Amino acid sequence: MFAYFIRKMPFRFTLAIIVGVINGVSAVGVIEVISQGAVQRNHLPSLAWTFFGLCFVQIASRISSEILLISLTQDMILDFRVKSSVNLLESEYKKLESIGKPGLTAMLTSDIDMLTQSAHLVPNVIGNGIVIVFSLCYAAFLSLSGCLILLCFLAAGACIYHILERLPRAQMEQVREQTDVLYGNIRAILEGLKELQLSSRRKTYFLDNVFIPSVQRFRSLYSKAMIGYSFAVNIGGMLFIIAIGFLFFLFPFLLKIGPAVSISLSFLLLYLIQPVSNLVGSLPDLRRAEIAMLRLRHLNVDLAAHREQSVDEPSGDIFLSKAGGAEALICFVDVCHQYPSQSDDKTFMLGPLNLSIREGEVVFVVGGNGSGKTTLAMLILGFYEPHSGHIELNGHIVSNSRRVHYRNLFSAVFADFYLFDEVLSGEHDSNMVLAQEYLNKFDLTHKVEIKKNRFSTTKLSTGQRKRMALVSSYLEDRPIYLFDEWAADQDPVFKKVFYTELLPELKKRGKTIIVISHDDQYFNCADRVIKLQDGVIKPLLDSKAS
Numbered sequence: 095m096f097a098y099f100i101r102k103m104p105f106r107f108t109l110a111i112i113v114g115v116i117n118g119v120s121a122v123g124v125i126e127v128i129s130q131g132a133v134q135r136n137h138l139p140s141l142a143w144t145f146f147g148l149c150f151v152q153i154a155s156r157i158s159s160e161i162l163l164i165s166l167t168q169d170m171i172l173d174f175r176v177k178s179s180v181n182l183l184e185s186e187y188k189k190l191e192s193i194g195k196p197g198l199t200a201m202l203t204s205d206i207d208m209l210t211q212s213a214h215l216v217p218n219v220i221g222n223g224i225v226i227v228f229s230l231c232y233a234a235f236l237s238l239s240g241c242l243i244l245l246c247f248l249a250a251g252a253c254i255y256h257i258l259e260r261l262p263r264a265q266m267e268q269v270r271e272q273t274d275v276l277y278g279n280i281r282a283i284l285e286g287l288k289e290l291q292l293s294s295r296r297k298t299y300f301l302d303n304v305f306i307p308s309v310q311r312f313r314s315l316y317s318k319a320m321i322g323y324s325f326a327v328n329i330g331g332m333l334f335i336i337a338i339g340f341l342f343f344l345f346p347f348l349l350k351i352g353p354a355v356s357i358s359l360s361f362l363l364l365y366l367i368q369p370v371s372n373l374v375g376s377l378p379d380l381r382r383a384e385i386a387m388l389r390l391r392h393l394n395v396d397l398a399a400h401r402e403q404s405v406d407e408p409s410g411d412i413f414l415s416k417a418g419g420a421e422a423l424i425c426f427v428d429v430c431h432q433y434p435s436q437s438d439d440k441t442f443m444l445g446p447l448n449l450s451i452r453e454g455e456v457v458f459v460v461g462g463n464g465s466g467k468t469t470l471a472m473l474i475l476g477f478y479e480p481h482s483g484h485i486e487l488n489g490h491i492v493s494n495s496r497r498v499h500y501r502n503l504f505s506a507v508f509a510d511f512y513l514f515d516e517v518l519s520g521e522h523d524s525n526m527v528l529a530q531e532y533l534n535k536f537d538l539t540h541k542v543e544i545k546k547n548r549f550s551t552t553k554l555s556t557g558q559r560k561r562m563a564l565v566s567s568y569l570e571d572r573p574i575y576l577f578d579e580w581a582a583d584q585d586p587v588f589k590k591v592f593y594t595e596l597l598p599e600l601k602k603r604g605k606t607i608i609v610i611s612h613d614d615q616y617f618n619c620a621d622r623v624i625k626l627q628d629g630v631i632k633p634l635l636d637s638k639a640s
Contacts (some may be wrong), residue, residue, distance in 0.1 A: 578610045
């Protein structure tokens with residue numbers, strides 16, 4: 095954290111340290127005034143003014159330092175939240191798939207929460223650290239030999255703590271890894287709630303063999319780690335208390351120091367008990383925060399390395415002009431894409447594909463489960479990069495640097511879609527009229543309104559939410575549309591509206607439409623039907639002719 099502050103916020107961090115130094119000096123001054131008052135009773139009135147003045151400076155500087163450090167830590171957390179989210183949104187989709195939703199969720203929630211919870215310790219740790227440093231300097235001024243003895247005990251305590259902390263630190267890192275597993279199981283409960291409640295056998299098996307063992311392992315690792323830290327913190331802290339006892343009870347007699355020095359040193363040692371105890375007690379939470387921070391840094395570095403590069407040009411402009419008299423809008427040239435199959439020693443190969451989709455064409459993609467339909471859709475949309483071959487749009491090769499602009503030409507409703515509250519259509523009257531028309535067609539006006547570019551609610555059935563997602567995509571008014579099994583959750587009435595009214599309306603507006611579908615009774619609504627089987631395209635069927 096300190097390295098982060100120095101690198102990102104040097105001025106404010108330096109100011110916080112300077113104010114903390116003032117706090118440390120004034121704390122030592124308070125101890126000196128008290129010890130002087132114990133020896134020089136006739137100077138109490140003048141010492142009283144000095145005492146109260148130093149107390150005011152101490153409290154004012156401590157509050158100021160803590161305010162500055164609270165601001166710094168919250169800015170750091172804000173920076174991590176924003177940077178992690180931006181890196182995630184701008185990274186290659188394939189990389190995000192490899193990390194997995196549980197891991198990403200844990201990093202963006204658990205790790206950030208750990209930083210947030212530990213951030214309040216930073217002002218106290220820095221403040222107490224500065225007070226301890228200046229107290230040791232004052233101890234050296236009073237008695238160099240006494241300070242050296244104290245430093246020896248502190249060094250021994252630090253070494254013992256470092257040795258004892260190795261095991262609980264390793265266990266704490268395992269706790270963090272187990273957090274990913276736990277988040278994955280919690281996500282399984284939330285997303286598979288109906289299936290688990292429907293089958294008592296599945297629910298019992300999941301609880302007894304998956305969820306409860308993961309929770310028990312988390313509890314075991316966390317308990318062992320915190321017990322280990324308890325030993326390390328208390329044994330390391332006890333050495334400091336022993337050092338205080340040694341200096342307090344034996345040191346004055348061994349070295350025959352004067353009463354003034356003895357009293358000042360005694361007050362100093364008693365005063366140091368609290369800041370040292372607070373500092374040592376904060377170490378376990380700070381270690382957990384360090385692990386979380388390292389995870390976030392590694393995530394950001396990893397995502398930044400897989401960040402999609404984008405050339406500085408207007409979105410999609412280069413693709414809108416045809417190159418070399420190209421007739422096809424989208425063209426696959428010997429495109430292959432492979433990924434591991436369920437068997438460890440095999441990979442599934444999609445392709446080689448040679449495919450052309452013309453502007454304004456309605457194309458249906460069909461095929462059985464595992465035929466490669468979803469992978470083809472991800473390639474068309476630019477989420478996956480071909481392992482060999484290339485994709486062209488209007489005769490221009492879709493290179494990595496232009497993939498972001500290429501994707502902005504599409505609007506899609508996925509099978510596992512997410513429905514946003516916001517409707518990105520602008521507030522023009524024509525858009526609002528069109529939105530109202532679509533809501534009427536899908537029988538949603540009695541449940542949903544659009545106010546200030548937001549849906550009034552999204553708490554509807556899956557079929558209704560999917561209709562709202564379709565309305566939202568229509569209002570985006572992109573050149574190319576892709577619908578992945580949209581009609582699968584719809585009743586016959588809305589299926590018919592989708593295939594016989596909305597698709598022809600989009601085609602009339604000059605849109606290119608790609609539909610992944612199993613509804614063979616509506617194949618006549620397509621210009622072409624492309625069949626995938628085992629990763630290759632079978633002969634195209636002319637649905638109009640059929």
